[in-house]
Amino acid sequence: MRSQLIDRRDLQFLLHELLAVETLTQLPRFAEHSRETFDAAIDSALRIATERYAPHRQRSDSDEPRIEAGRVVLPPEVAPALRAFVDAGFLAATHDHEDGGMQLPRTVANACWALFKSANVATDTYATLTIGVANMVHAFGSAAQRARWLPPLLDGRHFGTMVLTEPQAGSSLAEIRASATPRADGRYIIRAQKIFITAGDHELSDNIVHLVLARLPDAPPGVKGLSLFIVPKRRDDGTPNDVALAGLIHKMGSRGTTSTMLNFGERGDCIGELLGPPHQGLACMFQMMNEARINVGISATMLAYAGYLHALAYARERMQGRATPDPRSPPVPIVRHADVRRMLLAQKVVAEGGLALCLHASLLADRAELDPDATERHQARLQLDLLTPVIKAWCSTQGVLANSLAIQVHGGYGYTREYPVEQLLRDNRLNSIHEGTDGIQALDLLGRKVGAEGGAALALLGTAMLRTVAETRALDDETLAAHATQLERAWHELAHTTATLLAALPAQPQLALANASVYLEAFGHTLVAWLWLRQAVIAQPHRNHPDDAEARFYRGKLAAARHFFSHELPRTAPQHTLLRSLDAGLVELDDTCL
Incomplete structure (x- = not known):
């Protein structure tokens, strides 16, 4: 049966014929890999996405998170799906072998992660944010912080979030009021009210590692006064760290991912530790935000891709209209009609073209980090920086338009919950808003x-x-x-x-x-x-x-x-x-x- 998550032949084409990703094995970091190991990772991802993620996509939408006895309740399929993801090595896909990682190029890792977004973007978000937090700790943490936080993040005992937005601030991070007061032991008391924190609370892991933007007492005004702090939900002994769930936000789409209001330090006892230099929090956070923006582009593209594949299958099966004016002629599949073909091609160019763009950027990221030539690294970084806002916004805008056409191909059925395309559009609509609006x-x-x-x-x-x-x-x-x-x-x-x-x-x-x-x-x-x-x-x-x-x-x-x-x-x-x-x-x- 043909996958409704991806055209596997297209993914093979993009990676091996368009981008020649196997050439990355010439770099020492990827020397132990080959086309066979890359393809095996993708096949494993497709299997888990198909078997564990896709089946509960609709339930995640209809049975959205709720609070019972002070705890967030999710559909029971979410936790084992994420455990399968972790056990297969995808949470640590780009990390060193010594840290339990697969040491994959980001190009191949993004190809793998894309399949989970196509299958169930709500469940995937918990893992995506954790990957970003682990990368932040790896990039900016001290040796002690890396030793303490990386192992549980990479093996899925801890999940992660990034905590930026406040009710009065929105996208204007210069307005953030969260405070960090030094303690005698070198840590900080965090006080903050945060809103729209994706995956901000759940029971999917032993702990949640929040990366929180806040101000030190001597902070200059504006974004140059923001510092970044590691703030766990629970302390090492399992006791609460004064991080309170103030409520859940109910969204139009991606309903299966908790969106939370969080209060830090209601009792004055929320403890965090500085990550990276003081007053450089936003500069550090931009690494995760830029990764997240490319992830948004991939998410938008893959939701468009899934919608396209569903619309294509429907158009080949749905009999309506005739090929000739003769009313006695037999009905034909709607894929035979020119306007339906127009709508299908419009989706195809966004889905396959957008994925090509996202994977091209991923290849630039690999080259920017690891190319042996310093000039090549610099040029790859320049191009990646240029393309990141385009990837995020173009894919988000065009992805929603593509999903709208998928509904149109289905006609009245597409507007019902019995078919998946209406949920795909609602899930995709968020991508134009978060991680910096289009x-x-x-x-x-x-x-x-x-x-x-x-x-x-x-x-x-x-x-x-x-x-x-x-x-x-x-x-x-x-x-x-x-x-x-x-x-x-x-x-x-x-x-x-x-x-x-x-x-x-x-x-x-x-x-x-x-x-x-x-x-x-x-x-x-x-x-x-x-x-x-x-x-x-x-x-x-x-x-x-x-x-x-x-x-x-x-x-x-x-x-x-x-x-x-x-x-x-x-x-x-x-x-x-x-x-x-x-x-x-x-x-x-x-x-x-x-």
């Missing part, structure tokens, strides 16, 4: 990332795109050459728009940034067009493969690329016109007119 990502991209280091990252991206254009034209294929010309034009339009906006930014920042979200969408479409052209170049020689299944797969890639260049990339032209006009409508608007 609008904040757009401001980050245009206001900081594209101009960083004199635009070095953007120049690197342009060089890569134009190299693909040149390579494509050398193939002597008219269709691909047309795509290449279109991409070249789109890149030059993006570069022109970027230069216009960056020139206006110093003197007219509000005007330059007013349509930053439009800029991010145009940027994302151009970026994904490049990835679709690269996929089409690989697929073109195999479109008449002697194996019929392989031929259909490669022709599907060519059809998807054609759709992106004919239906999606042209959307950027009016966006560039708007952006270069420096339209003042949003800046000058009298909000009393709204």
